[in-house]
Amino acid sequence: MNRSTPTGQITPLQTQAIVISSIVGIGVLTFPTYMAQAADSGGPLVTLLGIVFSCISLIPLSLVGRRFPKENIVVYSGKLIGKWPTLLFCFTLILMFLLVTGGIVRETAEAISLIVLPRTPPEITAIMLLSLTALSARRNIIKFSYIHTFYLPFILVPGLIILIGSLRNADYLNLLPFTGIHPKNVISGALTIMGLFQVSFILAMVIPHMSKPQKALNCSFWSIACAGALYLFIVTASTAVFGAEEMKEMVYPTLELARSSSISVSGLQRVDGIFIIVWVLTVFTTLISTYYISLYLIGRIFDLQDHRMLATFLIPFVFIVSLIPQDFFQLYDSMNLISIVGLCLTFGYPLLLYIISFIQKGVRGNETTG
């Protein structure tokens, strides 16, 4: 059986599925609160701003990836800026994504502990999720794309149904004025959204294996647009149903939104059961993406044939990272900090590469496989 990574087989549709399902993840649960804190009823507008910024921040990555269609980021970055700066950037990225994985696992375990399994130690929940991730991240990138493509409809469709069901209680007034009364922290709100969307960096791993790499830019736009539409819908529905002031006091507004949703007047109560199911799925797809980014980069730096053993061995490290924050507030503060740093990296690094590739116009990609 052929175990080496095949190339050129991921269709643009699958690429979009990968990026969308990676982005829609744990942030879905808590981000409306941040938006309300940023700009009251202007939350949706801040989200839109953040989405637009994310679109823009993915452009350098798609462009530079398109310029080197068959090579992975380690290789062409090495060509453009030299071996040691590449190693520096890549190691920082690896570390960052491992931290992000640990943080996501911790957030998920906390949420599950609160809502679904109060007496189960959150460590067990975290270990289960991590084992699942490790088992699934062992595969090559084609199987990885299958996973995302398959799960995407199961994430989007129930999500949409729950959201539409919650509109029953929506009040148009809550959304006005569109720009909010006291838009104090618009920029930090937009940055929060960008931080949630930075998993789209996975695109860098996928471009070398795409069947049509010239469509990378197109794919990146559409995937951010689609994931962004879902986020926009969530924040609009939450704001409309609860009102900005109430949301500022809620920890998990999306969960409450799902709880108050009902498909018909008297039937199908407590749709939050479906919500929990769908939500574990969305977190899982995000987790394998962030984990896979790190594994892929390490694999390419050390030129490993496949990263299966690596997937197993890094699990204890990620688990320990997930145990570090001591309480609820520390967790969210540290995740914010990591995402700010990550933003600089995931935007700045490809931008740097693109500018340099522009300068060094002669350096173009060869046809060697990544």
Place this chain on the structure above:
Amino acid sequence: MSSWKQIFETYKAGKHEPVESRMTPGTTVQLASPSLEDKLEAIHSFLGESDDLIVRRFRVFGEIEAAAIFMASVVDHILIHEAILKPLMNIPPQLNFKVIDLKELPDVLLKDCLLVTGGMKETEAEKLLNSIMQGSTVLLIDGAPESLVLQTRKIEKRGIEQPQTEQVIRGAREGFVEVLETNLSLLRGRLQSNDLRIKISPIGRRTRSRVAVCYIEGIVNPQLVDEALSRLSKIDTDAIIDAGYIEQFIEDHPMSPFPQIQSTERPDKTAAALIEGRVAIMVDNSPFALIIPTVFAQFYQTLDDYTERFMIASLIRMVRLIALIFSLITPALYVSVISFNPELLPTDFAVAVAGGRAGVPFPAFIEVLIIEVSMEVLREATIRLPQMIGGALSIVGVLVIGQAAVSAGFCSPITVVIVALTTIGSFATPAYNAAIALRMLRFPLIFLAGTFGLYGVMIGLILIVNHLLSLESFGVPYVAPIVPGSWQGIKDSLMRGPLWWIPNRPSYLHPVNKRRQAKKTAKSPMDSAFKGPTRKENP
């Protein structure tokens, strides 16, 4: 015929060696001596220990000594005396006054006298022995070095009946039998195309079962045939008792619970599969044909879907899919809702369910496990019972035992309903091996549900789906056509699109010839009627 005492004495005194060891390894023994007695002695020394070997001496044309050697149990005796002995004992008119060299006699006999359809000359000992075992008659002629091998095989077989494991409402009532020739005739009768290729060769050292690989040249992807043939050539084993053995040797992922090769008893299904671009493998002595490659979607599709109209077929297919999913997750969902997340039930129902469970001594998890295991035992038991008792027992088992268990306070009525739904769901799956896979996977899900509730069920389901997504069957992803997406394939997987909507073969098989239907096949006869007589249809 010697008495048992004599047989016993001979056996005690004899050396018990297999035939192979009597032949010198590395050389091909030739039975090329012109002397009849030499040849007979050689053959006797190899095969003489079985008492059903018959040596029939006679004289060819009244002059030349000859002997026919065959195994009495596998030959057609009538054929032997009509087509071999009778014509040889009399000189045919055209040879009457000719002088024939003894060395050329086998050739002359073959071309002028013998009436058997299959015949050839042979000198290699191993091939002669094999052919005797397969039911051919070997003709040894005094004075001629070559021997003649004549096909006279006849094996008892049952008549063609309706296949037991795959009953359909609307479709042919023929199923494969155990004889390869009959099966091939059923297949060729349905696919009278010039391009149907059948390659036959034995596998298995002792059983030497003939295995036939069938495919349609010009439709099938050549790499698929390559892969199939290469895997078959790597099998080296003693016995191929049934097609199932071949399946286990050539499948991609032996450790997976899901079957990667489909087996069927129906010739019409096999013919349809060949037309789509698949390869069929048939084994002598097995009524099951193997169809490769297989995707998961095939396990809830039946032939009925295609012989009925598309709306009915689509709805029924969806019902089957729901039944399949039910049979996997219903008990796990029940356990997790009752024990971990009762907030998902409506309040009045929750209170009532609590009432229903009040007297039961076990937690929901244990109760479901006990009832499920009992159900599995019951199901296994009914397979082996004869028809009459089996039918009654299933009714007795479900109704009486279930009702009695509830009244005794042993389990709650809802559990019985849930388990019954699950069992019925698994029966609705047409493919037996896939249904077993899902039945098996139910239990780990129940364990996970009993430990972690809905979260555990979700983790279990994600694990199963990830496993499915990574399976491959002969290079085809197991979850095709859903992933990688192909609109063409989806039209025929979740629902059954109308025939005029699916003009192409499934793309995941990478067929050489993609189109199976004319582009302008009208949806209904009225369409072409109203469009006028000048419209020409492409062939």
Place this chain on the structure above:
Amino acid sequence: MKRPVSKWLLCLLMFCTSIVCLTGCWDRQEIESRALILGMAIDEAPPSEQNSDAHSTHLSTPPSVKNKLIRLTAQIAVPGRVPLGPGTGGTGGGGAGDSASMPVWVVQVVGHTLDDALNNLQQEIADPKTLIHLRIIIVSEAIARQGLDDINDYLRRNPEVRRSTWLLVSDVEAAKFMNVAPPLERVPTLYLLGMIEKSTEMGKFPGDDIGQYWSDQSKWGQNAFLPHISIRGENNILIRGLAYFRDNRMIGATKPIEIGVYMAIKGMDPAGYSALLQVPPLGIVMTSTMARESKINVKIRDGKPAATLKIHLEARLVEKEAEHVKVSSPESLRLVEERLSSIVKESAENLLTRLQKDKSDIVGFGEYVRAYKSSFWRNNIHEKSDWEDLFSRMPIEVVVDSSVRRIGLKND
């Protein structure tokens, strides 16, 4: 070889962690061994009941809560008494067919705060309590007037409590509701719940569950309200009106017809109230409202907000008391319409005046100002009480318009 080692190690890791799981399914709690609290009633308890404090959460009472004692009456579902399916008894245990015994268990405890009381409750009952099916919470008026802050805080933090729970204010002792056993329903709390929900469906009450209450409470431009209920006779529950709040304290209550007026002001559908009208030439007629529409406009005049309220009602003639007068022409319907409009306008103005006096803007005019005149809001309103003051002085113009189009099956 790399491959078997990594797979084997992963299996080992998973095996070790699954051994840990053998210590128990931590969250497994069978549904029949949970004490499902279906309804709660919260009353004030006189300090004399201090002795029954179970001291399950504290040794000595901190002085700030020493005199504050609440009595919690909880209705717990008893598994085994509520039959599964129509009428026939369940399995094992539980009196089947014993209709005199209620299928719920009513327990009373005292405590200083809500969670304190719940812990005392847990001391007294065997099964672990769970609030996942808590549907009704009844608070006595006395407690409502003192303030619901602490109760709401507990309910908000608890992940088991749903936002679709109903919080009701009762004018008599709340505990009485827990003993109400109407013949129509097996579980009393569910009867209460059904009553509230069905009146919402019939258009007799706005859908104001606790989630909506919390949302309204948080908004700066609106004040919250709750259903006000009472008991009539032994087993009959009456909706007495809306209890309106300011700052989580109850300020006043309305009459039942004023619920209809409120819903007309907000334009809520379906409409379910009927009006008894005296129309001079026709005598006493009764109309039933079918649909309501309303439009609220706010303007800023001289630096102060002013509102215009336009209500439109669709009604139907259901009863005419005087036999000798005929309602047989469009003009008579117009008379009815005029009378209906003027009655509704009067009631609306009365209600609004009263609300303005009590500074409780349950209609939510503030939200309209915030939405449409956001610059005014930003400059003038810095806390919620600012709007409450502005509201009390705001001129509101009410215009009511109604249409009576149908007269039923009798043609005069």
